[in-house]
Amino acid sequence: MSVRLIPAPISLEFSKLSDEKKEEYAREFQQLSDSDEDPISQWLKLAKARGETRDTDDVLLNLMVELHRKIDKLEMTIKGDKPKRIELDVSADIDSIGHEHFHIKEPVLEKGLEYYGRITMPVHPKRDVAVYFKAVDNSLAEIIQIHERDAKEWSSYLAARERVLIREAKQKKDS
Structure with missing residues (x-):
């Protein structure tokens, strides 16, 4: 099987799927989805749906929302609160990605097994993406499963990485 991959340094945490933790993984998968976001995101979605933001600059609005999230994170840090995440067994580095695949730097997977994981996407805003995957x-x-919004973000990040590599190759060629 030939899979096209692009170099991309990303962090990953994962565990083998097990019947004991299947429900926990499913719950976290849903919590990390678009449907169960923080209160400011829910407010923004409702405001957009009601048309209350049509006269507002989208970039400025998104920056203000991100500023609000950062203040919330600072407040959580000061209070010592941490987002509740399932403890996963393995931390690994992804070295390259494709549209439906990724390659891990170290050979830590068992062929044919399925896993649940969180990928820390290096985009703005930085956030964790929940995925189910199978070891090829x-x-x-x-x-094998990722939320629709996360899949779009994954594809956008892949395209951005490709553009960077094309620019770098062109610069090498010109020099």
Whole structure:
């Protein structure tokens, strides 16, 4: 099987799927989805749906929302609160990605097994993306379930990485 991958340094935490933790993984998967976001995101969605933001600059509005989130995170840090996340067994580095695949630097997967994981996307705003994936071999994984919004963000990040590599190759060629 030939899979096209683009170099992309991303962090990943994951665990093997097990019947004991299946429900916990499903709950966290839903919590990390678009449907169960923070209160400011819910407010923004409702305001957009009601048309209350049509006369507002989208970029400025998004920056203000991100500023609000950062203040919330600072407040959580000061109080010592942490977002509740399931403890996952393995931390690994992804070294390259494709549209439906990713490659892990170290061979830590077991071929044919399914896993649940969180990928820390290096985009603005930085956030965790929940995925279910299957090991194609000991370092190549195929994404089998990801939320629609996260899939779009994944594809956008992949395209951005491709553009960076094309620019770098062109600069090398010109020099």
